[in-house]
Amino acid sequence: MSELISREEVSVEVDFYGIYLQDWDDSQVPVPFPEGWEAGPFLRARPGRLDITSAGHTHTAALTVEVWDAEPPAPSGDWEESERAEILSISGELEVGGVAGGPMPEPIRLSGRECNWSVRVACSGRSEVAEKARQGVPEGVVERYVLQFWPQV
Template identity: 60%
Template sequence: MAGLIRQQKLAVEVDFYGFALQDLDDTQVPLEYPEGREAGGAFLTAHEGRLDIESAGHTHTAAMTAEVWDGEPPTADDRGDWEEQAEAQLHSPSGELALWGVAAGNHNRYVTVHAYHPRGVNRALRAGVRCVEHGNLLDDDTIRLLLEHDAYLVPTLVTYDQMARFGKHAGMPEQSYRKIAEVHEAGLTALERAHRAGVNLVFGSDLLGPLQSAQLEEFTLRAQVQPPADILRAATTTAARLLRMEGEIGTLAVGACADLLVVDGNPLDDIRVLTRPEQHLRHVIKAGTVI
């Protein structure tokens, strides 16, 4: 009699689509979900390296239970009276499975991914994500997909800059440190390419904890490849568009939130006016009130 070794339960957002279980090692999956997905197709379809599970059209969240058995598990017939049951085989060379969904952009929500390798970034863009954080290693396809889908890119140069500067000191392992250095260098080139191509760029840092104090450095880093006006747009109008808050934030207009910074100097001439608040920041106005 086979014994249950491990069980994992997950709530999977599927909306009106479905999800796939596929080998965690991408190279074992010739066609990555949702490519080749049959909309409204069979409940269960096996592809090489992946299993597609399709919603009947009224599911929002699927209750997914994965079990590992040390022998032949009990057959599905023992599991009660389901409307639909199916069996399929999946060979997973890596021994780990990842769950992929396509529930992006429904119900007025959108999805953002944090990724820097084009393989993951491009796949996410094809699946309909609205925004990519990092994107340091982007390629031509990434640029094309960002433009085609009117998606957004949030380069986070300062995060890598900080890690490259202080990672070694903070005890980061040599291998991770070298990887960071590589990604760090690519980040600036990626921003330049995206900027030239006219991609929607948004200001952000993704800095954690105490490193947040370095967030204004992102302005200085971007100024190496972008004119100040474009960096300001990334932090205001384009950011508002990403958040679907156009006309409310990131603009000086009647009806918008009166959140303003008054600085001594012209950031269009020198972006550093924004990075040295102790020297240049004169007033902060929040919801119409001077603070």
């Protein structure tokens, strides 16, 4: 049975339909964000980096980042999107940010050491944020993400 190691909740500013996570030491990322960014599939994995396409152009989204010791059960709830990927983090920490707004000042801590991670990304609120974005910039948090990380075996 898997065990939750840590859980962190943060807000991230989405812009140009996207957010990203990449190794905190961007010198270890062959193509650092925003190079090669384009809105596309919900989740795109690149070496050392994850690109997530939002359903809204500009808004604040909620991110819940969970670190587990083994593959956890999928998060409960109704999710409009859910995908899995892999990411190598040399630093054990991830930078999070929007397309033009850049990174948040503090990293997301995974382990503090080099590790290959599996990740499940689930999202809700996509339909609602898309509708509200057609009328302007959505107020408050509408789109929510849960990212579950666990070490690859």
